[in-house]
Amino acid sequence: MLHLRMIVPPDRTRAAADLIESTVGTAHLVVLPGAARDPAGDVVMCDVAREAGDELLRELRGLGIDKDGSIAVQSIDLSLSERADAAERESPGEAADAVLWEELTEATHEESTLSVTYCAFMVLATMIAACGVVLDNAVLIVGAMAVGPEFGPLAGICTAAVRRAPRLAVRSLLALFVGFAVAIAATTLFSLAMDALDLFSRAQLDAERPNTRFIWQPDPFSFVVALLAGAAGTLSLTSAKSGALVGVAISVTTVPAGANAAVALAYGELGQMWGSIEQLALNLFGIVLAGTATLYAQRALWDTQRGRWRRPSRKGR
Structure with a gap:
């Protein structure tokens, strides 16, 4: 109620x-x-x-x-x-x-606003993922995925597309691109500093890395997972299932891909960098595509039920 x-x-x-x-x-x-x-x-x-x-x-x-x-x-x-x-x-x-569309719009407005706190979470998540990439540590990668706040702007883009809200779309796109740009730039500097301290090395980046190699080698499964995660994340927002949203956050390679791109850039590994950026773009596109389609489907479902919300007045009962 x-x-x-x-x-x-x-x-x-x-x-x-x-x-x-x-x-x-x-x-x-x-x-x-x-x-x-x-x-x-x-x-x-x-x-x-x-x-x-x-x-x-x-x-x-x-x-x-x-x-x-x-x-x-x-x-x-x-x-x-x-x-x-x-x-x-x-x-x-x-x-x-x-679906409470006003509630969804308000929630995505707050989560998709570019702020110091939003950028701080993006930077910290990407730095954690960078450590996971270099150490080939899946636990750190999962932790970075959970910390990353990027699903807020992605949900904002989906909501803006369905509700035809250009201001929300611009705000969400700005938060998304600026957030990743700041995070990648900061993580590149972080990687150089870690290298200077002998905590990161090119050999670690070029190693086999069986647990994290997928981050910069996109394949059809990457897009399929992004589609599924976009649908699940949108449903979690519209039904206020925060636990499901956490699961979505740790299922899509967005922040780790940005982190791998940053570390690769720091060492001049352009092949890995562009592979990571391709992985990032593929996941972002898949999430937005599936999220928008899910919202359209939900709106169509509820539109079919219009006209069933009226009853005779209860006055005099």
Whole structure:
């Protein structure tokens, strides 16, 4: 269940309340006339099943409440209410399949914004991966994959494509390319420093490296895994399954490929560098392609259920 708290201009309170009452999957409607001070208005609260949340938010925004008042949405971890249970049963579909597009846009906006913290995570993840590459240590590679924050901008690109949000697309692309550029540049300098300390060596980079050789030798399986990871990552975001997102993070060779490119650049190994960049580009493209297709499929699924969210008003019950 979701909890909605709104500040509604008085002239639209009746329309908002009627809309909530006529929407399948809502419960616990509360109207507090004149309770809001900034901005001035009425406070309207209700609970709604996640399955019906996106449609209700769309209709409420159609009333202009987000412009002249406010709409806040919170997830309810526990609701002990027979009425809430009935509201969830009334709602078509399953909560796990529902997509809250406003929530997804907000989440990807935050995760795809270029910031010092984002760049710091990118740099640290790439440096950890560089150590894993040189030492041929799969544990370090997996750790670097989990630390890397690059899926945020990738999800932002997918969301922007489906929602036709050019600003989100530009922000996500900027974070993605600048983040990798900064990380690769910093890791190249890091590799040179490690070489000066006799902790890295060209011989280690040129060795067989059976555990990490795949990083700079892309093949069809790389693209297949990227497609699968893109779909899984998108589903994890739309269903708020953070555990699944961690699994996606450690399944795709993006940060390790950037790290191998940086170490190879430091030693002038251009063949490995370009192979790593090809691997990186292949994975990024596969994730975006699959993620966008997944979001289109989810939107089409829920569009077929429109028109099932209205019921007779419960007034007088």
